[in-house]
Amino acid sequence: MAPDPQLVSDLPQTASNVLAAITTVIDGKPEAAAMALTVMIAEGHLLIEDVPGVGKTMLAKALARSTGGSVSRIQFTPDLLPSDVTGVSVYDQGSRQFEFKPGAVFANLVIGDEINRASPKTQSALLESMEERQVSVDGRTWALPTPFMVIATQNPIEMDGTYALPEAQRDRFMATISMGYPDERAELAMLRSREQSSPIDSVQPVVDAEGIKALIQAARGVFLSSAVERYLLAIIRATRSHPSLRLGASPRSTLQLARAARARALIDGRDFVLPDDVAALAVPVLAHRILPTRESLGRGLGESQTSAEIITGVLDSIPVPRD
Incomplete structure (x- = not known):
């Protein structure tokens, strides 16, 4: 809808x-x-x-x-x-x-x-x-x-x-x-x-609360194209096979990244999701769900910084859909 x-x-x-x-x-x-x-x-x-x-x-x-x-x-x-x-x-x-x-x-x-x-x-x-x-x-x-x-x-x-x-x-x-x-x-x-x-x-x-309910319902209906879906899924799946991670993003994170992208699009006044919405939200939505390996933590950056760097690297490695 x-x-x-x-x-x-x-x-x-x-x-x-x-x-x-x-x-x-x-x-x-x-x-x-x-x-x-x-x-x-x-x-x-x-x-x-x-x-x-x-x-x-x-x-x-x-x-x-x-x-x-x-x-x-x-x-x-x-x-x-x-x-x-x-x-x-x-x-x-x-x-x-x-x-x-x-x-x-x-x-x-x-x-x-x-x-x-x-x-x-x-x-x-x-x-x-x-x-x-x-x-x-x-x-x-x-x-x-x-x-x-x-x-x-x-x-x-x-x-x-x-x-x-x-x-x-x-x-x-x-x-x-x-x-x-x-x-x-x-x-x-x-x-x-x-x-x-x-x-x-x-x-x-x-x-008020009723207004928030209406916005939530509207966000559920924001269009997510098949190309953006594949882009989002490619990001998630890349974390599960990344050599610097011992735990990748969960299926729950797939759903929540999509929901967050829809909400971001609605706030910007659009009824469709752009790849930019997914990319902008990837670090805050995914970084806390993944676990870096001990070797990747050896650089002394800390777990949160290392996780953010890994997600940023994943984004750089996946082609952005242009159509």
């Missing part, structure tokens, strides 16, 4: 409004803001990985406030329990029945702050929620609200007191981005503008 032409024509302005709201809080990071919005429209989840203090949580808050809907925040700590995330059944003395008390995951947008500070058992509480958009407790299943998105932040895994996310959980995140330090102009503007108040307090919703 093709997206509504009126919706396609209106979306660039809506997206521009959302991005403008986010950039009032996050100075000098338009790419990070655009990636967060792309993942939301593509029905994915976003992992923001960087050192403390560069605005990871602030970006998540800004997106939440600008898009409306219900929002919850989970501060991941070593003593956090899985039931704090998913919910728990509590015995009601009056009715003499167990009553389910929903956890923090029951919201349109869930902010998981410093997810790698919780134990692996607690981290795994999000696996079912992120993939199936439901929670199973005591033999019963509860559906999560629509739309549903998890934005998790984490510090580099080399830091003290952290637990590396397992491959199965990293694969459930559609994309991973790094904020990086702001440039001098942006940091100077931040220094001057935040002396009196925080800009997050003035962010207002520019689209």
